[in-house]
Amino acid sequence: MGTKISFKRPDGKDANGYLANAARGDAPGVVVIQEWWGLQEQIKGLCNRFALAGFDALAPDLYNGKVVPYHDTDAAGREMNSLDFMDATTQTIRGAVQYLARNGAKVGLTGFCLGGAVTIIGAAKIPELTAGVVFYGIPPEEAAKPADVRIPLQAHFANKDDWCTPKAVDAFEKAMKAAGKSIEIFRYDAEHAFVNEQRMSVYDRKAAEIAWGRATEFFKKHLG
16 A cells, blocks of 8 residues: 655655555645564554555654564664664654655654654654654653653553553653643553554554554544
8 A cells, every 4th residue: 555765854864664645635644653673564554554544654764674573572672772763753753754744734653662752752852743642662751851742642551561661651641741741641451562463462452443543533633
């Protein structure tokens, strides 16, 4: 359904990604950020699904073509730890947002795991964004303070998550509310990465479908 494209970063360098267009010509946009596995087919599938829901969806390739097999957590960790999160957010992801916004469309940002953390950084660092949806990712405060978030956020977390733990989620929610920011947080009795249907050991269809419905309604409300 979608296609590989290249687009310009604000610094003029080229970046690549996967684009799926909605049927309507004046659709709002959603930038979709990968997990630590890279630009997997599952992320491309989510772009296709956003397109069917009425959004132009672009997933930038933050690993420059590298895709890590799902079983190789050591390699995924190496790729994630070698990623310059600020460059990825303020250049590659901002370039993707600007690409979707070029005809005046409102643009949202969403991401999963690594991409969830990046979504919060983008909510603080990318001025062209209108709304964001976070899936089980929180960045360190030195990367993005809740007080710096510029846009309404919706966030989805798993109660059985040993990375984005319930304790970390509670602290994030408290900090966001203390800063007077707009945040909707939903918790699911599920595992980390419960939306990824290619990982059957953690996929929770019921939770994933509820979260998807909430996310698309949130974007329709804020992006049009």
